[in-house]
Amino acid sequence: MIPEKAPKEDVLHASVNLKREAHIPSFEKYKELYIKSVESPEEFWGDVAKDFFWKTKYTGKFLDYNFDVTKGEIYIKCMEGATTNICYNLLDRNVHERKLGDRVAFFWEGNEPGDEKTVTYRELLQQVCKFANVLKAQGVKKGDRVSIYMPMVVELVVAMLACARIGAVHSIVFAGFSAESLCERIIDSQCCLLITADGFYRGDKLINLKLIADEALKKCREKSFPVEKCIMLKHLTKDDGSMSPPAKRVCPDIQVPWNPEVDMCWHTLTNGASEECVPVWCDSEDPLFILYTSGSTGKPKGVLHTVSGYMLYTAATFKLVFDYHPDDVYWCTADIGWITGHSYITYGPLANGATSVLFEGLPTYPDVSRIYKRTSLKILGTVGEPINPEAWQWYYNVVGEKKCPVVDTFWQTETGGHVMTPLPAATPLKPGSAVFKQPWPGVMRSVYGNHQRFETTYFKKFPGYYVTGDGCRRDKDGYYWITGRIDDMLNVSEVESALVEHEAVAEAAVVGRPHPVKGESLYCFVTLNDGINYNQKLEAELKKQVREKIGAIATPDYIQNAPGLPKTRSGKIMRRVLRKIACNERDLGDVSTLADSSVIEHLFENRCCAAV
Numbered sequence: 311m312i313p314e315k316a317p318k319e320d321v322l323h324a325s326v327n328l329k330r331e332a333h334i335p336s337f338e339k340y341k342e343l344y345i346k347s348v349e350s351p352e353e354f355w356g357d358v359a360k361d362f363f364w365k366t367k368y369t370g371k372f373l374d375y376n377f378d379v380t381k382g383e384i385y386i387k388c389m390e391g392a393t394t395n396i397c398y399n400l401l402d403r404n405v406h407e408r409k410l411g412d413r414v415a416f417f418w419e420g421n422e423p424g425d426e427k428t429v430t431y432r433e434l435l436q437q438v439c440k441f442a443n444v445l446k447a448q449g450v451k452k453g454d455r456v457s458i459y460m461p462m463v464v465e466l467v468v469a470m471l472a473c474a475r476i477g478a479v480h481s482i483v484f485a486g487f488s489a490e491s492l493c494e495r496i497i498d499s500q501c502c503l504l505i506t507a508d509g510f511y512r513g514d515k516l517i518n519l520k521l522i523a524d525e526a527l528k529k530c531r532e533k534s535f536p537v538e539k540c541i542m543l544k545h546l547t548k549d550d551g552s553m554s555p556p557a558k559r560v561c562p563d564i565q566v567p568w569n570p571e572v573d574m575c576w577h578t579l580t581n582g583a584s585e586e587c588v589p590v591w592c593d594s595e596d597p598l599f600i601l602y603t604s605g606s607t608g609k610p611k612g613v614l615h616t617v618s619g620y621m622l623y624t625a626a627t628f629k630l631v632f633d634y635h636p637d638d639v640y641w642c643t644a645d646i647g648w649i650t651g652h653s654y655i656t657y658g659p660l661a662n663g664a665t666s667v668l669f670e671g672l673p674t675y676p677d678v679s680r681i682y683k684r685t686s687l688k689i690l691g692t693v694g695e696p697i698n699p700e701a702w703q704w705y706y707n708v709v710g711e712k713k714c715p716v717v718d719t720f721w722q723t724e725t726g727g728h729v730m731t732p733l734p735a736a737t738p739l740k741p742g743s744a745v746f747k748q749p750w751p752g753v754m755r756s757v758y759g760n761h762q763r764f765e766t767t768y769f770k771k772f773p774g775y776y777v778t779g780d781g782c783r784r785d786k787d788g789y790y791w792i793t794g795r796i797d798d799m800l801n802v803s804e805v806e807s808a809l810v811e812h813e814a815v816a817e818a819a820v821v822g823r824p825h826p827v828k829g830e831s832l833y834c835f836v837t838l839n840d841g842i843n844y845n846q847k848l849e850a851e852l853k854k855q856v857r858e859k860i861g862a863i864a865t866p867d868y869i870q871n872a873p874g875l876p877k878t879r880s881g882k883i884m885r886r887v888l889r890k891i892a893c894n895e896r897d898l899g900d901v902s903t904l905a906d907s908s909v910i911e912h913l914f915e916n917r918c919c920a921a922v
Contacts, residue, residue, distance in 0.1 A: 332735030340736035365591045368392035378774040388619035395589035397475035400660040401435040421511040421671035439587035442472040452477030457501040461510035462670040477590040481600040484647030489525035491902035507543040513675040543576040594618035603723040612758030623752025627727040628658030641667035649723040698807040726752030746776040808859035823892040831867035833892035844871035868918040874909035
């Protein structure tokens with residue numbers, strides 16, 4: 311549901327030049343497309359599908375589904391009966407039909423400044439075909455699961471698309487995860503082969519990836535699931551003839567464990583492989599990939615996405631939300647190990663023939679000036695935590711220099727792509743429990759190996775609706791505000807925004823904690839700016855600020871000084887963990903996505919004394 315007209319007050323508008331060139335140049339055009347997508351989804355998505363190659367056309371409904379657990383098994387089907395290949399549509403179609411073979415697909419930049427490589431669409435197609443033939447030679451076939459545990463290198467994209475080309479299902483595990491996390495995901499998805507690298511640098515830190523991978527494979531064997539084949543890319547230890555970029559900081563002395571009965575070298579295998587590989591035509595609802603996301607029960611969920619719907623959805627949302635045009639150069643700072651990287655580094659951009667930056671290192675290494683040449687920017691995006699007004703204003707004013715619209719996107723691993731977002735030229739911008747009654751092509755199809763968990767988690771609470779697990783409110787102008795997980799019964803985002811408005815506070819996270827009288831109390835974690843000391847006077851000021859901004863009902867019951875907050879590697883605050891800390895509960899469940907585990911014990915040790 312959208313408002314009848316765009317609001318006039320307290321909003322910011324895109325520039326005249328951006329509006330002139332935009333795919334959706336006005337609020338009225340946006341309304342027209344929105345109504346078409348809701349009332350005539352087959353026509354709307356059919357128009358998107360015309361841009362892609364289909365070996366056979368679909369025969370039934372364009373989108374068929376059941377969201378109501380009381381009426382039977384939950385299912386979503388898109389373009390049933392159609393066959394295609396997503397790798398063909400991302401590469402062959404762009405090279406041969408659209409004549410984009412010489413267009414740059416990726417500007418790769420390594421951890422070290424100056425460590426770089428350019429890959430065209432034609433070169434990417436050749437590399438993908440060679441590695442697809444390697445996988446076939448190793449016995450990988452359609453439907454097999456392949457685990458990928460690699461840094462942000464071009465070969466990671468090659469491995470993904472090689473799997474897609476032969477109909478195999480890739481399961482990417484973020485290269486910062488532990489051996490136990492990798493093992494758990496390999497076993498759950500029943501992978502037949504692991505693809506990894508020797509190691510990589512993240513800033514100054516050396517990550518010995520092969521050592522971790524070997525430990526994971528050992529754990530798999532101990533749990534009676536031996537993985538017999540592992541392909542390793544030599545990223546830091548170069549071979550003659552290696553096609554990898556010339557690393558500025560090679561590490562020839564890195565200890566690379568090697569088991570000749572299991573391990574194979576990427577470069578050795580690809581050197582003699584053919585650059586021709588006929589794609590395997592896949593049914594529309596064949597699995598494309600499994601990506602694990604943390605579950606509240608402690609066991610990660612294997613989110614399953616399928617071929618056609620995901621292709622259409624990521625292609626359309628990339629083009630419209632980021633207002634992509636052929637001469638643009640696009641950079642998503644996420645890691646491919648997360649859904650953001652799947653959808654908006656690999657699949658969405660390549661489906662549009664886009665040129666992207668693939669960045670291995672840290673934006674702050676060797677110093678923060680590395681990314682601060684901002685004159686070419688025209689659109690900014692955000693994802694992850696709901697952005698508070700202060701952070702939004704800083705992002706808009708400082709990073710975008712008041713000329714770049716901010717597309718503040720809401721979506722999940724489960725949704726496959728953006729489901730709520732402003733559009734850069736069409737939606738006047740504002741700083742700042744969602745449920746969905748109908749599906750969209752890119753929504754997940756199941757939890758891999760556990761469809762019952764899929765139904766219970768997302769559909770049981772409100773039969774007939776997909777439950778995101780996030781709270782949401784709608785303001786007087788019709789704008790939707792994501793308020794955080796619905797486990798937080800109080801509107802914590804407003805309290806967080808009030809806290810960070812204080813000059814002493816750099817960041818805040820607020821969770822609900824059981825209270826014997828009120829039922830629920832507010833437990834706040836605040837990270838202070840450098841040089842600020844936490845004391846009773848500051849605590850009183852913070853409580854007063856919240857009272858004045860929101861009202862007495864929102865006065866925090868507890869405020870804890872938190873030099874660091876538990877975050878995932880994609881930057882999301884793990885509020886589930888903070889609730890456990892607030893309640894002094896040591897059983898944290900799955901914390902494999904935690905970026906820095908050292909903050910946990912510090913937070914437990916410094917809990918508010920009154921919060922027994």
